[in-house]
Ligand code: IPE
C-alpha cells in the first residue's frame with residue numbers, strides 16, 4: 001500500500017488493507033458470567049489471537065487493535081493493573097509464534113506511564129518481530145488520538161503537509177512509520193462511538209459496529225465484517241462521469 005496516499009484517496013483502498021478494531025465489551029462479558037472484569041480482559045486475549053490468525057487470509061496487511069485508552073486510567077487501580085499484567089503475559093507468550101509466522105508488532109501510545117515489566121515485554125516483542133512482513137500488528141496502549149494530534153502539531157511548530165502530520169503522529173506515538181489510512185474500523189460491544197481512537201487516520205474509514213462482546217468475537221465475525229466492507233461503495237466524495245449526466 002502506498003504509505004503516502006492522501007486521506008480519502010481511492011488508491012489507499014486497494015489490498016492489502018488496514019483494519020482497526022476497538023475491542024470493547026470484555027467487562028460486560030465477565031459480568032454476564034458473574035466473573036471479575038479482569039477475567040473478561042483475559043478472555044479477550046483469545047479473541048485477539050483469533051483475529052490475528054485470520055487477518056492475513058482476509059487480505060488484511062495492517063491490523064490495529066485498541067487495547068487501552070489514556071482515559072482508561074480513570075478505572076479502578078486493580079483493573080488497570082490486571083489489564084497491564086494481561087498485556088505483559090500475552091506479549092511474552094505470543095512473541096515467538098508471531099516471529100515464526102511473519103507478524104511484526106508495534107505498540108503505539110504513551111510509554112512513560114507504563115509499568116517497567118510491561119515496557120520490557122513490549123520492547124522485546126517489537127525487537128523480536130521487527131522483520132515480519134506478513135502482517136503489521138499495531139497495538140494501542142495508553143493511547144489518545146487527541147493527545148497525539150496535539151503533540152504532533154506542537155512538534156511540527158509551523159506550516160506542515162498532511163503527510164508530515166501523519167509521520168509526526170506516528171513518531172510522537174513511538175512508531176517507526178505512519179500507518180496507511182484505516183480502511184475498516186470495527187467496534188465490538190455495541191457502543192456507537194470512536195472514544196478518541198485514531199480520528200485522523202479513520203477520516204475515510206468504513207465503520208462497522210457489532211453488539212458482539214469482544215471475548216466472543218470470532219474469525220467468522222471478522223470475515224463477515226470484511227465481506228460487508230467489500231460490498232460497500234467507497235466514493236471518497238466522487239462520482240464517475242458515467243453517472244454525472
Ligand atoms: C474494553 O472492554 C477493554 C478496555 C477498555 C481496556 P471494557 O473493559 O470497556 O468492557 P465494557 O465496555 O465495560 O463491557
Ligand code: IPE
Nearest residue numbers: 022023024066067068069195
Ligand atoms: C474504548 O473502550 C477503549 C478500548 C476498547 C481500549 P471504552 O470502554 O474505554 O470506551 P467508552 O468508555 O465506552 O467510551
Ligand code: MG
Nearest residue numbers: 024025026189
Ligand atoms: Mg467499554
